[in-house]
Amino acid sequence: MSELTFLEAISAEKADIEKHLKFYLDSLHIPGVLHEAMSYSLSAGGKRLRPFLSIAVCNMLGKPKELIMPYACALEFVHTFSLIHDDLPALDNDDLRRGKPSCHKAFREDIAILAGDALNTDAFSLLFEFGEGNIKRAGRYFAKAVGGRGMTLGQIYDCTIPENERTAEKLDFINYYKTSELFIAATAGAAAWLDADEKEVKALEDFAAEAGIAFQISDDILDITSTTEKLGKPVGSDAELNKMTYPALMGLDGARRAVAERTEKAKAALSSAFKENEWMKILLQFADYVRDMAK
């Protein structure tokens, strides 16, 4: 049997991740419209990249996949929470998410705020109720990546940074909080959950830090070069919101060069701690994918 590529692997895991997301959400027995709103946003699609990264790390470490599933799905809970709150009128005011009405449009603003809150908290319910991993070691990565030292801080910077302070260095800094931290939780945190060696956990931190910033640069490029159909939201919405982006700061070519540099560093970090196996190569290919998605 030939080895899986990254795209084959992420496509092969998607249905199982979505089955588990539904299983864990339903197991919490949340009633009525709150369940509907959480389920609506959780099942709105997307690549399921963060849970996939956790599964990939689990496979690379040779551990049974069921061990990582509560942790992997908790990552998708908090990612979904962040999308619901980012779309709110007081933040990005996006009516569309993945081609469908965003949560506050499909339901109501109050319900969307509370559905996001519940997904944030109940990510931890998954860890406490269903998890068998090293919760204290992994929980530190997880909570750090989500709260005021992670993506919520990144979002605050995004909302509040003055125009005259916009530099590529500052943008790296913001995107580290907005994206890299949750990638770190998805990889280093997953390894911590599975009781991996400290050296492996640290290498995954470096891998994910670089890959996260590269991912955000590619996302900025796609916002300019893609189509509304592919993006599931209007093209150029960053520019319309006067958001700081890499192409605006360094041009399209400069942004593409920055992605290439970041992804090389990510691959070097991974190679420094792990021997080549099928799933280690899939994680290397993920870095290539991030580089190539903006081409």
Next chain:
Amino acid sequence: MSELTFLEAISAEKADIEKHLKFYLDSLHIPGVLHEAMSYSLSAGGKRLRPFLSIAVCNMLGKPKELIMPYACALEFVHTFSLIHDDLPALDNDDLRRGKPSCHKAFREDIAILAGDALNTDAFSLLFEFGEGNIKRAGRYFAKAVGGRGMTLGQIYDCTIPENERTAEKLDFINYYKTSELFIAATAGAAAWLDADEKEVKALEDFAAEAGIAFQISDDILDITSTTEKLGKPVGSDAELNKMTYPALMGLDGARRAVAERTEKAKAALSSAFKENEWMKILLQFADYVRDMAK
């Protein structure tokens, strides 16, 4: 030395709770306006009732107070998060909280949403970073009390229940989620954190369930009978928002009778599992305080 009363005890603990809230928040090293907004709402006063209940349980069990402080302060983090989000324009639209501008008025709506989000998540950071308790057993109570099976569900009911479905039974149900669950986390969850016997944990669940609903009934009564100065927000704001309240459903006297019944049940539950000691008596007096606050 004579024994402390409930009011003396909660007053004596307030400064220490507030010192620890500041210490834990500052230890997370959250920068800029996000820290300011979290700190603004965390330091806006209030009785610090939930952390106090945890400390009282810890003292009743004869355990060292320092063991419970991260857990106690995590409760105040999530309580503060819930107040920030409840005050938002899309929810209760309250401009005042404890006599000061609410978070979205003092800062901005986007910042208030994100500050609430960070307090929600970073409550768990306190448990993971600073806690030495039984995190898995207590974390289940904690996450259940806050997310889609707890106060967030109660808030959804509060926002969405149709006028023709308003009954006292339904209001009990809502207030169980809105208030009792976090009281349960503050007492039964604290006991779980401290590795108490299952029988003691269960008795505290019953105590807190009754005390929580009683507390909410008294709060509804106070919204009618108090003054703006005492409440720190306009009197009658529940009626103005057309909220379902106990006095509206059963009259003032009926509501007062309901509080008295609930607080007796709370005291009976506590007495069933714990021998009388100074701090057990303080918890009994807390139930009396809840009954008398609406007189």
